[in-house]
Amino acid sequence: MSERIIAAPVIDPSTQSFWDAAREGRLMLGLCRDTGRHFFYPRGASPFTLSPNVELVPASGFGTIYSYTVMRVAEPYACAYVELAEGPRIFTNIVDCAFEDIRIGMKVRVVFKPTRDAEGAAGAPVPMFAPA
Amino acid sequence: MSLRGRACIVGAFEHPTRKAPDKSVAQLHAEVAFGALQDAGLTKADVDGYFCAGDAPGMGPLAMADYLGLDRLSHVDSTDIGGSSYLAHVAHAAAAIALGRCNIALITLAGRPRSEGQATGTGARAQNPTVPDDPFEIPMGRTVAGSYALCAMRHMHEFGTTSEDLAWIKVAASQHAQHNPHAMLKKPVTVEEVVNSPMVADPLHRLDCCVISDGGGALIVARPEIARSLKRPVVTVRGTGESIKGQFGGYPDLTFSGARFSGARAFAEAGVTPADIRYASIYDSFTITVLIQLEDLGFCAKGEGGRFVRDGNLISGVGRLPFNTDGGGLCNNHPANRGGMTKVIEAVRQLRGEAHPAVQVPDCGLALAHGTGGLLGHRHGSATLIMERE
Numbered sequence: 001m002s003e004r005i006i007a008a009p010v011i012d013p014s015t016q017s018f019w020d021a022a023r024e025g026r027l028m029l030g031l032c033r034d035t036g037r038h039f040f041y042p043r044g045a046s047p048f049t050l051s052p053n054v055e056l057v058p059a060s061g062f063g064t065i066y067s068y069t070v071m072r073v074a075e076p077y078a079c080a081y082v083e084l085a086e087g088p089r090i091f092t093n094i095v096d097c098a099f100e101d102i103r104i105g106m107k108v109r110v111v112f113k114p115t116r117d118a119e120g121a122a123g124a125p126v127p128m129f130a131p132a
Numbered sequence: 133m134s135l136r137g138r139a140c141i142v143g144a145f146e147h148p149t150r151k152a153p154d155k156s157v158a159q160l161h162a163e164v165a166f167g168a169l170q171d172a173g174l175t176k177a178d179v180d181g182y183f184c185a186g187d188a189p190g191m192g193p194l195a196m197a198d199y200l201g202l203d204r205l206s207h208v209d210s211t212d213i214g215g216s217s218y219l220a221h222v223a224h225a226a227a228a229i230a231l232g233r234c235n236i237a238l239i240t241l242a243g244r245p246r247s248e249g250q251a252t253g254t255g256a257r258a259q260n261p262t263v264p265d266d267p268f269e270i271p272m273g274r275t276v277a278g279s280y281a282l283c284a285m286r287h288m289h290e291f292g293t294t295s296e297d298l299a300w301i302k303v304a305a306s307q308h309a310q311h312n313p314h315a316m317l318k319k320p321v322t323v324e325e326v327v328n329s330p331m332v333a334d335p336l337h338r339l340d341c342c343v344i345s346d347g348g349g350a351l352i353v354a355r356p357e358i359a360r361s362l363k364r365p366v367v368t369v370r371g372t373g374e375s376i377k378g379q380f381g382g383y384p385d386l387t388f389s390g391a392r393f394s395g396a397r398a399f400a401e402a403g404v405t406p407a408d409i410r411y412a413s414i415y416d417s418f419t420i421t422v423l424i425q426l427e428d429l430g431f432c433a434k435g436e437g438g439r440f441v442r443d444g445n446l447i448s449g450v451g452r453l454p455f456n457t458d459g460g461g462l463c464n465n466h467p468a469n470r471g472g473m474t475k476v477i478e479a480v481r482q483l484r485g486e487a488h489p490a491v492q493v494p495d496c497g498l499a500l501a502h503g504t505g506g507l508l509g510h511r512h513g514s515a516t517l518i519m520e521r522e
Contacts, residue, residue, distance in 0.1 A: 007256070007259065007270060008271065009259070009267035009270075010259045010261040010266065010267045011267065012261060015267065030381075032381075038382070039382050040268075040381070040382035041264065041265060041268040041382070043264060047380055047381035048381060066386075067282045067283070067285045067286035067289070067386055067509075068282070068285060068334075069278050069281035069284075069333045069335075069336075070331075070333065071273060071275060071277070071278050071333050072331045072333065073254055077273050079272060079273060079274070079275075079278045080282075081282060081384065081386070087382070087383070088381065088382025088383065089379075089382055089384055091268070091269050091274065091510065092272055093272050093273065104285070104286070115271055126272065
């Protein structure tokens with residue numbers, strides 16, 4: 001597989017702590033304290049209640065593939081929704097795996113992949129998933 | 133208040149161009165506006181309502197009303213739910229007319245992604261730092277084709293839908309497009325040709341994707357008394373519905389679309405059922421879009437879409453539900469990467485009895501048009517319109 005350049009996420013004050021954790025190799029999820037449900041992507045209001053009573057909590061980093069596709073572009077890559085053990089299905093990539101081995105239901109674990117911004121500088125790493 | 137019978141579509145025009153390198157987007161808006169007014173037998177001076185969406189340059193109505201010389205507007209609306217916007221605009225125009233805020237509304241769409249060389253389906257997009265989902269999805273290589281492919285893959289997994297099933301949708305569209313002199317792809321294709329075309333985003337092949345075209349379209353919506361005073365067949369708005377479907381915190385179910393909600397609302401307002409519909413314009417950015425929407429609109433049960441579209445069931449004169457008789461986005465035209473406008477226009481042609489004779493549904497009295505805008509597998513808008521010939 002050829003190496004494609006992954007675009008650095010644009011970070012704002014409301015998502016800074018998520019990306020700070022990513023730099024330490026930790027995947028975080030939003031948690032709605034009112035309902036006890038996890039959510040993704042993180043935000044300052046619960047998508048279940050709209051209450052600001054939310055916090056960022058660590059995820060186990062394990063999940064299963066809910067759906068996937070292989071983008072057949074010059075440098076192909078595999079997009080997927082991974083259903084995390086905590087519940088949310090997050091849009092990500094499947095990496096470190098031959099495309100033909102990817103299956104719905106496959107168990108995966110998070111790996112962080114480096115990114116670069118438009119000037120070529122290193123950005124925060126992004127959570128992708130490899131076979132567990 | 134029900135919108136049933138409160139407004140009529142009195143003018144419809146589809147730009148014949150499919151490639152317009154020498155025209156501006158604003159100019160295309162003007163050309164389709166003029167065409168729709170001519171079709172209705174009206175003039176610019178009659179227009180007191182104007183509707184446009186994100187394809188319109190500038191701040192939408194501000195730039196466009198000025199450019200078009202719409203100097204008598206008492207109502208404007210720039211609702212943007214992607215390619216489904218224009219179906220919602222018809223409903224919003226009907227509501228505005230019912231409330232007395234305007235009498236004759238113009239809706240325009242135009243764009244030139246083909247001349248601009250856009251890789252609409254597979255190209256990477258830049259992050260907009262104010263859009264909250266962008267930093268979590270754009271670095272992952274989110275694309276239009278990929279988003280729809282994720283839905284197709286899951287549908288196949290849960291229901292056993294096959295690539296051959298999806299191919300039948302393209303085959304039906306191509307059977308219709310051969311009669312449309314303006315269609316980009318006029319040559320009928322076979323199931324084998326579709327499934328053997330290059331893979332774009334598994335399991336979607338190149339021929340599962342719509343065309344990329346320049347062009348546009350416009351509609352005129354008017355008060356029923358005005359519609360009856362004009363010389364054209366009267367097409368009445370009977371039912372309308374809208375919805376937005378997102379991930380809502382990371383819980384997407386990729387097997388259904390917002391059509392489940394917008395369709396139910398439109399059928400309830402219209403007081404009819406899917407079995408009553410004689411012709412359907414179904415948004416066809418990809419073959420999977422059609423299949424999922426047909427299920428969600430109630431033309432068949434969830435998971436039965438593959439069986440429903442097989443063996444030419446969508447081909448006019450052959451199957452039970454003639455769809456996209458202009459060739460649709462899959463073969464005819466997808467101006468500005470937004471197919472909702474042309475969905476309404478072909479439904480109006482069918483209800484007027486003005487579709488191509490080879491694809492005209494005999495005595496077509498009740499038609500449905502449905503659109504999906506945005507990304508089916510991420511977040512999208514849906515709008516459904518049921519229309520009848522008076």
